[in-house]
Amino acid sequence: MRQPHPSPPPRRAPARRSVLKAGVLTAGAAALAPALSACAPGRGDGLDFWQWYAPQSGGGYAVDLQNTWFADLARGWSEQGGSEVGLTYIPVSQYVEGTQIQAAFSAGQAPDLFIISPGDFLRYYNGGVLYDLTDALGSHAGDFYGSALASRAVDGRIYGLPMENEPQVMFYGVDAFERAGLSEADLPATWDELLSVAERLRAGRRYGLVLETNPTVYQAFCWYPFLWQAGGDVVSGTRSTIGSEASIRALRLWHDLVRHDLAPRTTQGGGGGDLVANLASGYGAMQQMTVPGSAFLDQGAPDFAYGMFPLPAAERGGNRLTCMGGWAICVNKDSPRAREAAEFAVWAVAGPESRERMVQWAFDAKKTLPARRSVMEAAVERGRLSEDRVMSFAAFDVLGLPADDPGSPTTPLGVGEPRFPPEVVRAVMDALQAVMLAGTDPERAAARAQDQIAAALTGYDGAPMGALR
Amino acid sequence: MTATHPPVRRGARARREERAGLLFVTPATLGIGLFVLLPMALAVFYGFTDADGFGNAGFSGLENYRRALSDPMFWTSVRTTALYVAVFVPGVYLLALAMALLVNGDLPGRAFFRTAFFAPYAVSLVVVGLVWKYILADSTGFLTQALESLGWDNPPSFLGDPDWALWWVAFISIWFFVGFYMIILLGGLQDIPAEVVEAARIDGSGPWRTLWNVVLPMLRPTSFFVLVLASIAGLAGLQAFDLIYVMTQGGPANSTSMGVFYIYQQAFTFNNVGYASAMATLYAFALLAMTAVAFRITRGGRFDHAD
Numbered sequence: 001m002r003q004p005h006p007s008p009p010p011r012r013a014p015a016r017r018s019v020l021k022a023g024v025l026t027a028g029a030a031a032l033a034p035a036l037s038a039c040a041p042g043r044g045d046g047l048d049f050w051q052w053y054a055p056q057s058g059g060g061y062a063v064d065l066q067n068t069w070f071a072d073l074a075r076g077w078s079e080q081g082g083s084e085v086g087l088t089y090i091p092v093s094q095y096v097e098g099t100q101i102q103a104a105f106s107a108g109q110a111p112d113l114f115i116i117s118p119g120d121f122l123r124y125y126n127g128g129v130l131y132d133l134t135d136a137l138g139s140h141a142g143d144f145y146g147s148a149l150a151s152r153a154v155d156g157r158i159y160g161l162p163m164e165n166e167p168q169v170m171f172y173g174v175d176a177f178e179r180a181g182l183s184e185a186d187l188p189a190t191w192d193e194l195l196s197v198a199e200r201l202r203a204g205r206r207y208g209l210v211l212e213t214n215p216t217v218y219q220a221f222c223w224y225p226f227l228w229q230a231g232g233d234v235v236s237g238t239r240s241t242i243g244s245e246a247s248i249r250a251l252r253l254w255h256d257l258v259r260h261d262l263a264p265r266t267t268q269g270g271g272g273g274d275l276v277a278n279l280a281s282g283y284g285a286m287q288q289m290t291v292p293g294s295a296f297l298d299q300g301a302p303d304f305a306y307g308m309f310p311l312p313a314a315e316r317g318g319n320r321l322t323c324m325g326g327w328a329i330c331v332n333k334d335s336p337r338a339r340e341a342a343e344f345a346v347w348a349v350a351g352p353e354s355r356e357r358m359v360q361w362a363f364d365a366k367k368t369l370p371a372r373r374s375v376m377e378a379a380v381e382r383g384r385l386s387e388d389r390v391m392s393f394a395a396f397d398v399l400g401l402p403a404d405d406p407g408s409p410t411t412p413l414g415v416g417e418p419r420f421p422p423e424v425v426r427a428v429m430d431a432l433q434a435v436m437l438a439g440t441d442p443e444r445a446a447a448r449a450q451d452q453i454a455a456a457l458t459g460y461d462g463a464p465m466g467a468l469r
Numbered sequence: 470m471t472a473t474h475p476p477v478r479r480g481a482r483a484r485r486e487e488r489a490g491l492l493f494v495t496p497a498t499l500g501i502g503l504f505v506l507l508p509m510a511l512a513v514f515y516g517f518t519d520a521d522g523f524g525n526a527g528f529s530g531l532e533n534y535r536r537a538l539s540d541p542m543f544w545t546s547v548r549t550t551a552l553y554v555a556v557f558v559p560g561v562y563l564l565a566l567a568m569a570l571l572v573n574g575d576l577p578g579r580a581f582f583r584t585a586f587f588a589p590y591a592v593s594l595v596v597v598g599l600v601w602k603y604i605l606a607d608s609t610g611f612l613t614q615a616l617e618s619l620g621w622d623n624p625p626s627f628l629g630d631p632d633w634a635l636w637w638v639a640f641i642s643i644w645f646f647v648g649f650y651m652i653i654l655l656g657g658l659q660d661i662p663a664e665v666v667e668a669a670r671i672d673g674s675g676p677w678r679t680l681w682n683v684v685l686p687m688l689r690p691t692s693f694f695v696l697v698l699a700s701i702a703g704l705a706g707l708q709a710f711d712l713i714y715v716m717t718q719g720g721p722a723n724s725t726s727m728g729v730f731y732i733y734q735q736a737f738t739f740n741n742v743g744y745a746s747a748m749a750t751l752y753a754f755a756l757l758a759m760t761a762v763a764f765r766i767t768r769g770g771r772f773d774h775a776d
Contacts, residue, residue, distance in 0.1 A: 097718075099737045102522045106742070123740055127523030205608040213629060215720040264607050265629025265721065283609060334524075422739035430723065437721035438631050 046084035047341055049074070049113040050101065051327075052092040063295050065365040073357070077344055083337075085113075085344065093270065096120075097216060105129055110334070112341040115327040116160065118151035118417035119217045119425065124330065126421065126462040130159040131331035136342040137161065140350045146409055147416040148371035150468035152328050160328030161350050162371035164362060166290040167322045167398045167414050168225060170312075171275055171297070174305040176201055176285035187309040189320075191226075191253050194312045198262040201285035208262040210284030211254060212272025213436060220428040221417060222272065222288050225323045226250040228415060228467070229314040234428060235420070235466050238457045242428070243450030249314070251442035255435035265437055276300035290325055291394045295367040308390070310398045310413075322398055323467075324414045326371060359384065362391070369394050373407040380406055418467035423456035509753065516747035522740045533747030543748060545723060546731040549635060553727055554703040556639040561699055562692070564643060565650035570680070572651070573658045583655075587648035594645065598715030601641050602628065605716075631724035634717055638725050641716075642708050650695050657691025658684070697763055704756055705729060728752050 054070035074085035088111065090100055096117075104110040105127070116124060124130050134141070134157045141149065141158060145165065152160035170188075177183065180200045188194040198208025212219040227233065232246025241247075257263040264284070269277020272288070279287045280301035288311070297306055310320045329349060331341040348354060349371075355378050362370040363384050369391065370376045376395075379385045385392050385406060395401045400412035420428075431449040434440035516533055520526035537543045572583045589597065604611045605627040616624040627633045661684060669679045685692070702708050706729030713719060719726035719734065726734070728748070736745035 097738065102737050102740065105523050108524065124523075127521050127740060128525060129523050207608070213721070214718050215723070216718065261623075265626035266607050268606060268609065281609075422741075426739065433720055433722040437629060438724075440722075 046086050047077075047082075047113060047337055047344060048086050048088060048111040050088045050090060050095075050104075050111040051115045052090055052095040054087050054089055056089045063299055063365065065295075069357075069361055069365040073348055076357075077347065082344060082347075083340065096218070105332075108334075110332045112332055112335040112337050113345060114330055114332070115163070116330055117217075117325055117327055118419045119221055119325075121151060121160065121328075121419040122421050122463060122465060125154060125159055129333050131333040131335070131338045131342055132157050132159060133161060133331060133342050133345060134158045136339075136346045137350055138346075140346065140352075143350070143372045143374050145371060145373060145411055147324060147411045147414055148326065151416045151419050153468075154463040160330045161345050161348075162326055162328045163349050163358075164292075164326040164366055164368040165371050165399070165411070165414065166292055166325040166368045167394055168222065168288060168290050168325070169308045169310060169322070169394070169398055170286050171279055171289055171293060172286045172307050172309065173279055173282070174307055176206060176282070177307075179203070180285070184307070187307075188312045190312050190316050190318070191314055194253075195256065195260070195262065198257065198286065199260070202262055206282055207264045207284045208286065209257060210267060210272065210278045210287040211257065211263050211436075212288075213265055213267050214271050215429045215433050216271070217425055217429075218271070218273060219432055220425050221323060221325060223250065223254065223428070223432055224418060224467070225311050225321050225415070226253055226314075228321045228323075229311070229318060231314075233466065234418065234424060235453065235457070238460050238465070240450050240453035240457060242431070242453055243446045247446045247449075248442045251431060251435045251445055254432060255439075255442050258436045259439065263436075275306075279306065280304040290368070291390065291398070292366050292368045294390050295365075298367075308393060319413060320398075321413055321415055323417055324369075324399075324411065325417045326368070363388060367391070369399065373409065376401075377407040415467050418465070419463075420465050421456065421460065421462060424453050424465065427452035427456065512746040512749050512753070514746075515743050516750045518743045518746075520742040520746070522736065522742040526743065529743060533744045534751070536744060537748050537751060542723065542726070542731060546726050546728045549724070549726060550704060550706060550728040552635060553639050553642075553706075553709060554700060556636065557642055557703045557708070558696060558699045560639065560643045561647055561650055562695055564647045565654050565695065566692075568647065568651045569654035569658055570684075573655055586651055589645050590648045592645075594711035595715055597641065597645055598712045601637075601712075602716050605637060628717055629721050631722045634721055634725050638709055638712050638716065641712055642703075646699075646708060650699065653695055653698075654688070654691055657688045660691075661687045693763075693767055697760065700763075701756055701760060704759070705752070 051070070054067040056067055070087055074087055077083075077085050090098070094100060101110070101114060110129070137158055144162060148162040148165055149158065152158060152162060172187070177186070180203065182197065182200060186197060188197045194209070201208040212222050224234075227247060227250040230246035230249045232241065232244045232250060234240075234242050234247075254263075258265060267278055268274065268281060268283050272278075273290075273293070275287055275289055275293045275297050278284050280297060291308075294306075294308070297304060311322050313320045329345045331338050331345055335341055349358060352374075355372075355375055358370055358372060358375040359379050359382075362368055362375060363379055367390055370379070376385070379391075385395060395406050396403055399414040402408055427449045430452065431445040434445040434448070435442050515526065517528060517530060518526040519529045519532070568582075568586050572579050572586065576582060605613075607613060607626045607629060610627075612627065613624050625633055627637050665687070666679060666683060669683045674682065706727045709725075709727055710729050710733070713725050713727065713730050714733075717725045719730050729752075732745045732748050732752070735741045735748065
């Protein structure tokens with residue numbers, strides 16, 4: 001017997017709960033779709049350029065001219081037919097020590113263009129993310145000072161275009177000197193004089209000399225010239241040499257400055273590079289910083305009277321060597337627009353059409369020496385170098401450029417900032433922290449750093465390191 | 470007569486309640502899964518690689534673990550973390566307990582004090598770090614100047630001297646978090662029946678004896694929760710990271726470079742993501758082991774059968 005076919009259940013109107021459920025699911029999908037699509041690779045049609053200059057306003061490092069220069073640069077590229085350049089500002093402390101750029105690379109969301117200092121070069125180069133700019137640069141490579149380009153090149157290939165040469169100098173407060181009965185004739189020329197002048201300037205709440213005390217790459221950058229002046233170096237090839245007598249001597253100078261309470265154990269404001277918070281505030285009477293510090297002082301403390309002098313030599317008659325920092329534009333090798341980004345970088349800072357722009361950058365916006373000889377020559381032709389006391393001091397007194405040929409290919413007293421793998425910089429930082437702040441004997445700190453670096457470089461197969469000239 | 474529901478209907482209701490329960494826990498489960506468990510699993514995975522943070526990673530076996538165990542800085546960071554926890558956990562517990570007892574009584578202006586004690590916790594830890602950095606600054610800091618005006622000629626550099634910096638980080642952590650733990654302990658105190666305390670008083674028990682013999686034993690589950698929570702947070706370094714990042718950057722001379730800060734440095738400053746992941750895994754297992762021991766000793770935090 002056949003079972004009677006069951007009649008279909010009566011159709012019911014959708015329940016209120018079902019309608020709500022469907023609504024929630026639809027709304028959720030609508031909300032998630034743009035969120036998830038934002039995670040997908042691809043950043044629109046333009047070039048994304050990360051740096052710590054623009055767009056920004058306010059703050060100690062906010063120099064209007066630098067901000068404007070970058071904005072004009074981006075606009076200029078678009079106006080001459082290039083795609084739009086989006087400027088992404090990251091505060092300098094976050095840029096140097098933070099997570100943003102590295103996290104972006106990890107996530108495949110890195111910018112097309114970014115800037116790095118020589119101290120960070122090997123981290124990125126050994127990570128394989130730097131685009132080879134050699135072909136895009138072509139014959140313009142010969143226009144750069146050798147010391148500026150060397151730290152951005154590997155095996156003759158160029159991976160970063162230097163924007164400037166930033167030599168380190170000593171700044172001092174004129175008022176502090178006068179109160180201590182000192183004059184320009186007393187500016188220290190040797191390490192011993194630096195100690196004795198710092199002692200005379202130490203008064204009340206004011207320290208004689210402010211050095212960087214934070215354990216950062218910048219601290220190591222500030223110490224390198226003292227190491228070189230003493231005749232030492234961190235490595236020779238891939239062999240650790242920081243345990244040398246010269247290193248111990250340079251470490252002892254920083255050790256003694258803190259031990260005798262002539263230099264503070266901490267810095268104010270933004271750290272050892274913040275002249276406004278440390279020098280202009282009266283916390284210190286002298287402070288080591290790169291030449292562009294004058295722009296920060298002019299903007300942040302316009303009424304503060306200050307002077308500059310070259311870093312003192314280890315002994316009388318010794319070379320007053322300095323370390324030249326500076327930032328370089330790099331291109332992300334994995335960017336889908338790497339070729340256009342490279343063209344932009346060359347157009348921006350290296351091509352002949354950028355000469356005037358780089359004169360403005362060096363002499364007006366950043367107050368730093370050009371990385372290109374033709375830019376220096378253009379400035380000389382127009383009398384910009386001779387009429388600017390800060391720049392002529394930096395060129396002739398600090399770098400030792402010949403007065404009759406500032407565009408000569410070498411910088412006699414200026415050594416480009418060395419590049420090291422992070423573990424080597426870490427060892428230098430540890431040694432400095434130990435001698436300055438833990439009272440460790442310099443000999444012991446140097447020996448420890450020697451071992452640390454030797455261990456770190458065992459089996460190293462990355463690019464050449466050190467101060468390349 | 471006993472009213473019973475038909476079995477079929479009860480089963481349907483139970484299933485509906487089960488579904489509702491699952492729906493309620495789904496958002497939290499998804500959140501924990503995506504933002505805690507998945508990163509933890511990835512950290513374990515990357516610990517076996519030489520990942521550099523630029524997308525390059527090759528299998529390296531146990532190399533990162535071998536490296537950690539022979540890295541003096543790793544052990545220094547472990548020691549620093551242990552010192553911090555040894556100060557932070559008892560410090561924050563005792564102070565929070567004292568404050569909870571204070572605001573649980575008939576203190577005039579009780580609401581004001583409850584708010585005032587909790588207030589630091591409402592401020593960003595980064596802001597707290599910056600403010601304390603100014604207070605403790607050498608030479609120009611408020612504390613230094615106050616000590617000098619009291620006749621201390623040459624006060625130490627509180628953040629620049631390795632003998633002082635870690636203790637200040639621990640102190641500021643306690644100052645910041647004590648209000649949070651006070652609120653938890655206050656909840657525990659208010660769960661203690663007033664009749665029990667009253668009975669002890671009638672039996673002639675003084676305030677200290679009541680506290681010791683009545684209040685503290687009945688507060689044990691809450692105390693256990695606070696101590697475990699503070700220990701885990703302290704060991705993980707979550708409470709100190711922002712302060713260290715803003716105030717000392719691990720210095721002076723690595724004296725405040727706690728485990729989590731050293732891991733951060735290795736991952737983001739030195740691009741040793743694989744090595745940092747291995748160290749993070751070691752810390753996570755140490756934390757799990759310690760928490761498991763604590764739960765074992767206290768039978769899962771249940772104190773009602775402990776005695």
